Amino acid sequence: MPKNQRVHFADHRSRRVVYVSSCLLDQNRRYPGIAVGAGALRDLFLPLAENGIGVEQLPCLECLGWGGVSRTSSLRFMPTIFRYADSKLFPIVRGIVRIWLLRYRRLCKKVVKAIAIDMKNLVDNGYDIVGIIAMNDSPTCGVTKTIGIIDFVAKSKSMGLKLEDLTSPSFDKMKEVLPSLLVTGRGLFMTELLFALRRQAIVQRVFEFNPWNDIKTEAGRVVGEILQTR
Numbered sequence: 653m654p655k656n657q658r659v660h661f662a663d664h665r666s667r668r669v670v671y672v673s674s675c676l677l678d679q680n681r682r683y684p685g686i687a688v689g690a691g692a693l694r695d696l697f698l699p700l701a702e703n704g705i706g707v708e709q710l711p712c713l714e715c716l717g718w719g720g721v722s723r724t725s726s727l728r729f730m731p732t733i734f735r736y737a738d739s740k741l742f743p744i745v746r747g748i749v750r751i752w753l754l755r756y757r758r759l760c761k762k763v764v765k766a767i768a769i770d771m772k773n774l775v776d777n778g779y780d781i782v783g784i785i786a787m788n789d790s791p792t793c794g795v796t797k798t799i800g801i802i803d804f805v806a807k808s809k810s811m812g813l814k815l816e817d818l819t820s821p822s823f824d825k826m827k828e829v830l831p832s833l834l835v836t837g838r839g840l841f842m843t844e845l846l847f848a849l850r851r852q853a854i855v856q857r858v859f860e861f862n863p864w865n866d867i868k869t870e871a872g873r874v875v876g877e878i879l880q881t882r
């Protein structure tokens with residue numbers, strides 16, 4: 653077969669796919685204390701399946717770079733940030749955490765390269781990547797809302813949270829405080845991913861999923877927007 657000729661897929665595939673944050677398909681990946689469901693968010697994925705849209709799971713960068721599903725390396729920083737949050741030594745702590753975050757950004761860039769190659773292959777084969785659905789409350793995957801990791805701890809302390817609330821977070825406490833700790837901005841992985849994809853004009857649409865809204869309503873909104881892009 654000539655190098656540039658496309659394969660004709662003589663089967664039932666739709667050649668329509670959407671990429672999703674890992675934890676939308678598996679809440680078991682979420683940061684400790686903030687899983688809003690048991691596993692896959694079925695209100696989101698059942699309608700996608702019924703409409704013939706394949707689901708591609710992006711990797712969970714925090715699991716790769718923050719010490720796995722329990723995020724041990726990020727939790728290790730918490731007591732130090734918490735302790736010095738309102739002291740003169742805070743700029744030093746901030747500097748140390750920033751170095752850690754720089755290394756994390758490098759990991760994001762490396763992973764993004766492999767994802768972009770895979771997506772490009774789909775597009776070159778006539779696939780329609782309808783977009784990316786990203787978890788919109790994360791310092792990693794947030795699209796329009798994120799969390800400033802250092803400021804998050806300092807702000808939590810000023811709101812009266814205890815260190816244990818951050819090192820052993822419970823769902824009820826996080827549900828109460830986390831939405832108010834979100835800031836406008838984009839997570840590190842999503843920043844790198846969208847930069848790479850838009851440069852290559854691979855994916856144009858990104859749908860943010862706000863997990864602290866009613867899940868059924870939020871899923872309906874996102875699916876509705878995706879189906880409108882047909």
Ligand code: SF4
Nearest residue numbers: 674675712787790793
């Ligand atoms: S938002 Fe991103 S980094 Fe956070 S758990 Fe989900 S997939 Fe992992």
